[in-house]
Amino acid sequence: MLFWYYKNMHTVVVGGGFAGIKAALELSKHELGRVTLLSDRDYFLHHGSIYAVATGCPPDAAMVALDDIFAPHPNVKVINTRMTSIDPDRKLVVCGDHSYDYDKLVLALGSELDETQKSTHRHIFGVCGREQITAIHEHLQNSIINDHYVDRQYVIVGGGATGVELAGALAYYVRQLVEQHLAEKIKVRITLAESSERLLPRASHEASKYVTKRLQTLGVHVATNTRVTPHDDEFVTVDGRKIPTETVIWTTGTKAHSFYKSHPHYFDTTSKGSVIVNPYLEAYRNIYVLGDNVEGYGSNTIRSALDMGEYIADHLWRQETGKLYTPYRPSSASFAVSVGDDWSYVEALSVYTTGRLADWMRRRIVAASYRKIMSKSMVDAAMQAHKIKNPPE
């Protein structure tokens, strides 16, 4: 009877990021019945590689089709749709007009970016998904390569990992495009604005110090304790000073996914919106929450998302087959950030490395995290794409 149940169990996983993909792949390996993966994107997005695609690498450096990832796993059905609500009493996931029944529901929705600023200024670019990242790339290409025009001021808002990586990559990329496509030498100013007193405010002081120094070496103007506000379509205000710009890249405002807070009957959330789960990552009867948004157990990193995905599949398998199971234990994650070509800062267990060696280590970390959810050939293709700039259309 037990065997029949678990072989016929239906698990619905929502979210095609690191946590959701890992959970679905592991459930498939455990042959734990049917698995349906619902994702509002038909591709997986590696947030940590957004800077590469924005500055000239092909999209494959950061995005991989979910269908390709799951091609060798026919017992996982991938559906491109957006979950709008849930009905746990009837065990249903609702996606607009459609609903999907489940025995177990795994939610891995990731974080959201606050997009309010973006809508107030024509030249503000976001970093949320394929369209936005491609828009940054096309904007740079169109102005410099096609129109032979370079914006004198580039403003990146937010000195977290994304802002830092974009500033470093942009410093190289814009200089390279200007040299190749413009006749005269033009001085371009790249400002990285952060409202806290240091860059990478959530990382160690060493990380802030070395990364700031490196950015300054690349000619990036690092403005800490600085707030940027959109002024009108032509200007932003950087600490009270009006700056004319057509390129503002807004990377701040990451917050917990609003879905949980908007379903208070089923989820206990903190004031910041992260979800309170039991030691087995269960938030409500038969509903589990993974990845970003998990209060207390997660570190909002790729490592944490992958660990949770792996844990939940093993946990469900153990639970359903009557085996002993243990609570989820978070492991410590490394921190790696790239700043311009061939230079990174990597920190693990309070030991840090910078420069080329760190860059090699960072690439290994990225490849290892990809490898947890992709075949070797797909990982090789994604890593190769990081080395290509401005591929022909």
Ligand SMILES: Cc1cc2nc3c(=O)[nH]c(=O)nc-3n(C[C@H](O)[C@H](O)[C@H](O)COP(=O)(O)OP(=O)(O)OC[C@H]3O[C@@H](n4cnc5c(N)ncnc54)[C@H](O)[C@@H]3O)c2cc1C
């Ligand atoms: C810009 C940026 C850069 C980062 N850089 C790094 C880094 O260098 N190293 C690192 O360790 N971490 C980094 N992080 C954090 C890391 O990306 C996350 O911790 C990790 O991706 C979390 O995995 P996840 O599966 O929980 O969420 P995600 O990877 O965000 O995946 C969530 C998925 O759910 C989908 N989804 C959301 N809502 C719905 C819905 N209602 N219906 C259907 N699908 C839905 C989303 O479209 C997305 O595909 C970065 C994060 C950001 C935002």
